[in-house]
Amino acid sequence: MITFQALGATVAYDAIPALTNVSCVFDGSGIYVITGPTGAGKTTLLRMLYADILPTSGDVLIDGFSTRTMRAKQIRVVRRGMGIVQQNAQLIADRTAYDNVILPLAARGMSKVEANKRCLEVLADLNVSYIRHKLGSQLSGGERHLVALARALVTRPSVIIADEPTGTLDPATTQMVASALRAQAEAGNMVIVSTHSESLLAALPTANRVVVEDGTVA
Numbered sequence: 001m002i003t004f005q006a007l008g009a010t011v012a013y014d015a016i017p018a019l020t021n022v023s024c025v026f027d028g029s030g031i032y033v034i035t036g037p038t039g040a041g042k043t044t045l046l047r048m049l050y051a052d053i054l055p056t057s058g059d060v061l062i063d064g065f066s067t068r069t070m071r072a073k074q075i076r077v078v079r080r081g082m083g084i085v086q087q088n089a090q091l092i093a094d095r096t097a098y099d100n101v102i103l104p105l106a107a108r109g110m111s112k113v114e115a116n117k118r119c120l121e122v123l124a125d126l127n128v129s130y131i132r133h134k135l136g137s138q139l140s141g142g143e144r145h146l147v148a149l150a151r152a153l154v155t156r157p158s159v160i161i162a163d164e165p166t167g168t169l170d171p172a173t174t175q176m177v178a179s180a181l182r183a184q185a186e187a188g189n190m191v192i193v194s195t196h197s198e199s200l201l202a203a204l205p206t207a208n209r210v211v212v213e214d215g216t217v218a
Helices: 042-049 072-080 097-107 112-125 141-153 171-186 198-203
Strands: 002-011 016-026 030-035 057-062 082-085 159-163 190-194 208-213
Touching: 002 042, 016 042, 016 057, 016 208, 030 042, 030 171, 030 198, 042 159, 042 190, 072 082, 082 141, 097 112, 097 141, 112 141, 141 159, 141 171, 159 171, 171 190, 171 198
Parallel strands: 030 190, 030 208, 082 159, 159 190
Antiparallel strands: 002 016, 002 057
């Protein structure tokens, strides 16, 4: 369970409150879709979910523990249970798509055989096996998003956090991503997605909606 308690956050570089008095709960498995206009604070909210940003007021509780008081080691442990897709994908430009996806498995000390098997499976599930030998710098925007999603899913996390995962994808590919996210929820995982995509919203009709407007949850 992740709980936001009357939290506020200020964007440090310009002192503009990005979130003000936000309270909401992400409880158990299922899909949560965060919507709202550009600049409303959706990305800031997502970054708080994995303690990339700490609140300047209020609190973020992850399974009852405040991110304010977590040590760096505790935050690393929390993030190991999460699959995170950032808005700009953040792939390693001079490594192949395959290398980018397998990296978190190697970091966990998984055997090469098992890591290779799991990496190829998730690439196939997202229909991007054909680009596995392309460098990150050679991928299109849509391909980057799919590879970033594959990297997030390959560790089989219990929480998936995705910021605009289909922002540059065509409707058919958006449907495929929606199917992958639904499968994660059906497997008992928590999926939290920020999106502007009407196609993705339509493909997730039963998702819990969280609407962010002017820095607060409407």
